[in-house]
Amino acid sequence: MLILTRKINETIMIGDRIEISIVDIKGDQVKVGIRAPRHVKVYRQEVYQAIQKENIEALQTKPDVIPLLDNLLGDAKKKNGKE
Amino acid sequence: MRVVSKPYGAIDVDERQKIYFPFGLFGFENFKNYVLLDAKQQPFYWLQSTDVAEIAFLLINPKIFRTDYELDIEEEELAEINIKNDEDILCFTIVTIPENPSKMTANLQGPIIINRKTREARQSIMRNQKWKIRHSIIDELMSLEQKSC
Numbered sequence: 001m002l003i004l005t006r007k008i009n010e011t012i013m014i015g016d017r018i019e020i021s022i023v024d025i026k027g028d029q030v031k032v033g034i035r036a037p038r039h040v041k042v043y044r045q046e047v048y049q050a051i052q053k054e055n056i057e058a059l060q061t062k063p064d065v066i067p068l069l070d071n072l073l074g075d076a077k078k079k080n081g082k083e
Numbered sequence: 084m085r086v087v088s089k090p091y092g093a094i095d096v097d098e099r100q101k102i103y104f105p106f107g108l109f110g111f112e113n114f115k116n117y118v119l120l121d122a123k124q125q126p127f128y129w130l131q132s133t134d135v136a137e138i139a140f141l142l143i144n145p146k147i148f149r150t151d152y153e154l155d156i157e158e159e160e161l162a163e164i165n166i167k168n169d170e171d172i173l174c175f176t177i178v179t180i181p182e183n184p185s186k187m188t189a190n191l192q193g194p195i196i197i198n199r200k201t202r203e204a205r206q207s208i209m210r211n212q213k214w215k216i217r218h219s220i221i222d223e224l225m226s227l228e229q230k231s232c
Contacts, residue, residue, distance in 0.1 A: 038159055047208055051193040052110035054179065054216045055206075058190070061141045061180040063090035066124045068184050076224035 086118055088131045089139035096120070101202060102130070105164070108206045109193065114138055117204075119197075128175065130195065142175035143189055148223040152191065155214075156207040164196065164203040173197040178220070188217035 004012060011021040017037050024031035034042050086096045100118045107114050111132075119142075120129040126147050132138035145152040154174060166172055175195045180187040191214040197204040 038163075043208060047192070048109065050216050051190070051206070051208060054190050054193070055108055055110045055140070055177065058140050058177045058179040059138065061178065063129075063139075065180050065184045066090070066122055066127065066141075069124050069127065069187075072185055072187075072221060073224065076221045080225045080227055 084133075086131060086133050087136040088118075088120060088129070089136050090120070090122070090129055090131075094120075099202075101133075102197060102204045103202060104204050104206075106205055108140075108195075111138065127178065130175075130177075140195075141178040141180065142195060143178050143220070145174070145176045145189060145191055145194070148189070148220050148227060149191065149218070150227070152214075154194065154196065154207075155209045155211045156194075156196075157210075160205065160207050161196070164198045164205050165201050166196070166198050171198050171200050173199045179217070185221055187220050189220050190216050191218050192216050 006012065006022050008022050008025060011019050013019055018040065019033075019035040021033040021035075022030060023033045036042060084096055084098060084101075085093060087093050096118045100120065102117045102119055104115045104117060106112065114132050114134055116133045118131050118133055120131050122129050122141065126144055128142045130140040130142050152174075154172065161172070173196070175197070176189040176191055177193070177195065178187055178189050192209050193206050193216065194209065195204060195206055
């Protein structure tokens with residue numbers, strides 16, 4: 001991994017269209033500004049990975065549980081006093 | 084068209100059920116072609132890959148258990164699937180059902196957004212951090228009434 005030292009308000013260029021600036025530093029938190037073309041999506045890594053992981057987890061859903069869901073949802077609504 | 088599906092095996096599917104994900108889903112970027120199938124159980128649907136039978140996501144309309152659910156994503160992300168106004172939007176969330184089905188959850192942080200006119204779709208990440216990856220559908224349903232009181 002390339003490691004660069006930057007001060008507040010200094011910027012790093014990735015290629016000619018992606019800019020990463022250090023906006024602020026307070027204690028152990030760094031505020032980073034990112035300018036990138038529309039098609040480059042910027043995500044917090046932990047959020048991106050969590051959604052990726054949950055999508056994989058969702059594939060475990062077995063079609064044979066589907067008929068059970070009617071009762072489950074019905075009971076929840078009853079407990080809620082809605083029906 | 085003929086599709087091999089996870090819930091029903093080989094079935095005939097109307098062309099109008101086809102959904103195209105130009106960017107795939109997170110972790111499934113290479114799979115772009117899906118069909119939307121009735122799960123034969125309201126209010127669920129299957130998002131079935133037409134490439135791989137095992138790739139099928141159970142979907143639910145989140146409004147059913149969270150009446151306050153409103154999309155909170157960049158306009159640009161909607162523009163990328165050619166959504167021009169709110170009437171074009173069909174919004175679902177992915178359901179995960181573990182061994183004990185009463186513990187089923189919905190991913191409200193990463194909704195599936197479909198352009199109902201062009202049938203292009205994408206998965207997005209909500210900006211507001213109150214939306215989590217695992218919301219218990221049963222718990223949300225049970226507390227639905229209290230919230231609206």
